[in-house]
Amino acid sequence: MILCKTISDLTKVLSAKKAFNQTIGFVPTMGALHAGHLSLVKQAKQKSTCVVCSIFVNPTQFNQQSDLVNYPKTIDIDLKLLAESECDVVFIPSTDEIYPTGLQKMDASVLGSLTTVFEGAFRPGHFDGVYTVLTRLFDLVEPNLVYFGQKDFQQCLLVQKLIEFQQLPITFCMGDIVREKDGLAMSSRNIRLNSAERKAATEIYKALSLIKDNWHKSAASELIAIAKNQLELQQLIQIEYLNCVDANTLQVAEDIKNGVCLIAVNCGNTRLIDNVLLP
Ligand code: AMP
Numbered sequence: 600m601i602l603c604k605t606i607s608d609l610t611k612v613l614s615a616k617k618a619f620n621q622t623i624g625f626v627p628t629m630g631a632l633h634a635g636h637l638s639l640v641k642q643a644k645q646k647s648t649c650v651v652c653s654i655f656v657n658p659t660q661f662n663q664q665s666d667l668v669n670y671p672k673t674i675d676i677d678l679k680l681l682a683e684s685e686c687d688v689v690f691i692p693s694t695d696e697i698y699p700t701g702l703q704k705m706d707a708s709v710l711g712s713l714t715t716v717f718e719g720a721f722r723p724g725h726f727d728g729v730y731t732v733l734t735r736l737f738d739l740v741e742p743n744l745v746y747f748g749q750k751d752f753q754q755c756l757l758v759q760k761l762i763e764f765q766q767l768p769i770t771f772c773m774g775d776i777v778r779e780k781d782g783l784a785m786s787s788r789n790i791r792l793n794s795a796e797r798k799a800a801t802e803i804y805k806a807l808s809l810i811k812d813n814w815h816k817s818a819a820s821e822l823i824a825i826a827k828n829q830l831e832l833q834q835l836i837q838i839e840y841l842n843c844v845d846a847n848t849l850q851v852a853e854d855i856k857n858g859v860c861l862i863a864v865n866c867g868n869t870r871l872i873d874n875v876l877l878p
Contacts, residue, residue: 600682603690606739612688613651613740621648625742627733630654631671631787632680635777639746640684642774651740652681653690655697659704660728666870671787690740697735705731710760713849717861718753718872721839726757733761737769744770748777750784752859752874753849776873778804784873796867799835803864806830807875810843810860814877819843819855830864839863839870843877 603609616623624647626639636652643650654677661667674691681689694702707714707730714726737745745762747755755773762769777785782804783797792800806826813822823841830836845852846859858877863870 600678600686601688602678603688604692604696606692606696609688609690609692609739613649616649616687617741622744623647623740623742624650624744624746625736625740626650626652626686626746627736628652628654629656629670629787630677631673631790632677633777633785633787633789635748635750635774635785637680637684638777639748639774640681640686642772643744643746644685646772647744649687650685651688651690651742652686653692653736653740655690655692655732655736657697657728657732658694659698659702659731660725662722662725669791671790697732703731704728705734707757710757710764713753713756713760716753716849717840717842718863721863726754729754729757730761733758734765737761737765737767742769744772746772746774748774749874749876750776750786751872752846752861756847756849782808784871786871788869788871791869792866796835796869799833800866800871802830802833802836803862803866803871803873806841807860807862807873811875811877814858835867837865839865846876 601612603612624643626643628636640650640652656670658667704727707726719726747758759771762771781801783800806829809826810822827838827841830838841862843858843860844850845855846857859874860877861874863872
């Protein structure tokens, strides 16, 4: 595995790979890697001859300074895990490499209304930061395929819109959500949960499963109300949103054919998101 810390190193390594017509599969991450990230590397490996993984904690997508400061960093373990997963190139740039002229953000609202609801509404500016960093990383890596997790479902839609809007020759691939044995979606932020919060957090997937398993049996509004009541019994959990929407537009619809149930909660001081596709 080749480690690149600068754009100039990355460009040299990738131009050599591209000269040999290698297919570049790209997995952007913020590090503190877990099995969810590694499943994307594994999927990338199947369709690309060169897998590039970036580790960059992007400051412009954090709407709270404390979240940025406390974001877990486990770089030595990350490198070991990536090497074991047969990642070919890991790119770990500094903030100055990615933002040489300062932390200006692009305006993600050009990608449409899906950037202003749910995560867009609860984390103002978050998608502007995501849009900015991905535009920069896609420009530097010039991947053939990119891999993102369904865990960040709204981000997946944004990436698809970005590719379409900028007319990039990139194939988008979405990986399934990897969960702990008790159903909690893996997340770098889970290590911040204390044992009581970790226990309460298992109720998130239970609430989503209740909705999914009864999707055609009761009205969506009824299922959402029951799931919310169930979650609200947990004192450590504060719901930000829990809703079932059209999976392409993220709009509430009367009769959802292709749906997704999205949730965000604060569990103690840790914000967690999850979702399930509705059959
Ligand atoms: P992050 O490091 O949180 O920015 O995540 C990097 C990529 O890993 C994103 O595409 C995430 O959606 C994906 N990811 C995060 N958690 C999981 C998970 N539990 N299962 C699958 N993919 C995930």
